[in-house]
Amino acid sequence: MTSTDRSTWGPASSAVSDSWGVPLAALGIFATCYYVGYVVSNAAGGLLTDWLGSRVVLGTSMLAAGALMTVFGSTTSIPLGLVVQGLVGLFAGVEFAAGMKLITTWHPPHEIGMASGIFMTATSLGTVIANAVVPTLIVHAGWGAAYHTFGVTTMVLAVLCAIFVRNGNVQARQGKRALPDVRPLARNKDLLLLGIAGFGGLWGTYGFVTWSNTLMIKGSHISPVDAGIVVVIFSATAVAVKPLMGWITDRLGLGMRLPIIAILLLFTATLLVFGALHSYTAFLVVAPVLGIAAYAYSPLTAAMIPKLSGDRLAGSAAGAVNAVWQLGSVLVPAAVGPVFHATGSFYAAFALLAVGPLLGAVVLLGVRNDRPSPGRPAEPVTAAGR
Template sequence: MCWAAFTMTSVDRSTWGPASASVSESLAVPIAAIGIFATCYYIGYVASNAFGGFLTDWLGGRMILSITGLVAGSFMIVFGEIESISAGLIVQGVVGLFAGADFAGGLKLIATWFRPTQRGFAMGVFMTATSLGTVIANAVVPRMIAASGWRESYHLFGIVTIVISVLCFVLLRDRTPGQEHERLPVRTSSLPNLRPLLRNRDLVLLGITGFGGLWGTYGFVTWSNTLMVKANGIDPVDAGTVLVIFAAVAVAAKPMMGWITDRLRLGQKLPIIVILTVFGCTLLVFGSFSTLTQFLWCAPLLGLGAYAYAPLTAALTPVLAGSNLVGSAAGSVNAVWQLGSVAVPAVLGFVFHTTGSFYSAFIVLAIGPFIGAVTCCFIRPDRPHYRTQGRDGATSIPTAGHTI
């Protein structure tokens, strides 16, 4: 259910990419302003992450996933009815405001349910939601637009999001059977103490690393359809197919990457550095292409680089923060990550509008992953204060002044 909720909010987020050209024509939105809609969504999304993780530690993951999905789905339906640019910008911001907390809610539950040596694979499965959301949106939305218009896609996805949120309330549990006597807290009786997080330098570095990665990932997801159509004359359905291949690879790559790092005990740091470096290089290669065949061949490798780091950065979060504050840490770090998603649509729109250059846009995209790879080199997950040895010989993680 965590995966399903995260998948639907990812579908909601990815719908704008293939729908943006049609919405632009319907509402007379200038080409340079298309990215502002995505930016408004991500402003709400960042705020939701910043406060959603805090609320997750306080109220528990089940309530967060249920409430936020219900509201986000409702406003997806509302967006399908808007008639003005100003109303659309406001509604996009509200959808993002309630959609962002599901990451922290899901990560909190996974950190509670799974041991550290199992989290790589579990996070990989959970994080397939973001790439699967891109697959679904780009496979469905262009065809729905051709058949009946862009509004119906927002209505459909909004309804499904609401249904999933209701199922989360009915079916989810904050603990798995047999955990009743464990000391891992699923919620706190008072507001969480965030001071340990504010002093954690490695969490700050992880935030910058994810910022660079998502700069490239969601800049590509948001703008690649329009760029391929406007700059290279690619058919919108064919452009959507490129995105489907791009994201479909990641659906398999995320759990596979998590499983490999768990199995081989590779940790997360080195694989993140390698993946982000490959991602940046592949963006530069993709930006040099101009034909549909070239885009289709490059899409799988680009999808691997754009998403395979995500379960590793997610799995690294509880290592650096500890399970007691994992919701707040996940929300806060993801808020920093998503600032890349906030900034890049508007920046890319300005660059493409000013230069008219497809390749210039991809140079701007590639800067993010390269910065993320360099920053990750300075993260130290092996610092002594992150891991202590308990009396039973088991490894434990100190958080908020006590050892779990």
């Protein structure tokens, strides 16, 4: 649901621009404010998850994020809107660390890939739901109705999480809760490189999610509803490919690194192809391939985190690494707008997006082989243990 909240800005941004008189080049600042809050809470949220448990963190943060979504839907002030977007991101940002902590404690290592794939369908499902629902809500009730609808739904789910989600066995074994010692994470070079690789991947993924609607509307004169359909197809493919990719890598036992590199290189190529297109039909044809490439790496990068950090610090590691990943989401919305505004080139905008996954593929070459030895899972590696 928090992914749906985050994805609402993409299809709603053009209507907000018309309503508030915000110029095209400045639209990305709203998404950037969201991701600034998101990154800050990721850095601290993982620590809170290891300390307080996922149930408390999930219920509290989602309740606040949903309430702030409804506030944004009634906002008429641009400065207040920027602040509220940042606060929504601040409370939504802990969900990844809390979820990965639960997956690590609920499942054995050989199932983490598929479990992560199922969990990570959230990001693509959120985009599908937002692009399928928001354009219609805007036509019939205005853009504010979308934020009100999703905000209330998020608050309902927050209550359900607080009641029904159970913390994992690691939390129970630790007994009395205390702040974890996260210093080993700072010495783990592989986690840092994984963070940079994910930064590049999300630069491409969320740059597309944030800007594709507006770029197709303004750059190729596609209708808002048609642009939404393209993004729905783009994201819907990931609903199947994420758990499938996790399942395949779990069964093959070949590690995550090489499959991620291959996917990021495919992502780079398909972004460049998409940027060269101009017709609605061509967008529809390429969208599913681009969707596979844009999302298939994410469950694998997520599954690598506990393999490199160990179970005890899985929440803190997930939060810290995802904070680095999401810097791509912070920077890319503000970068694409000025490039498109200055050049008027649809292709130039997508060439800028393609730089991210290419960087990610190159950086992953420096990460150690995470393939487990026969008969035992891979052990986390720190600088002290090299």
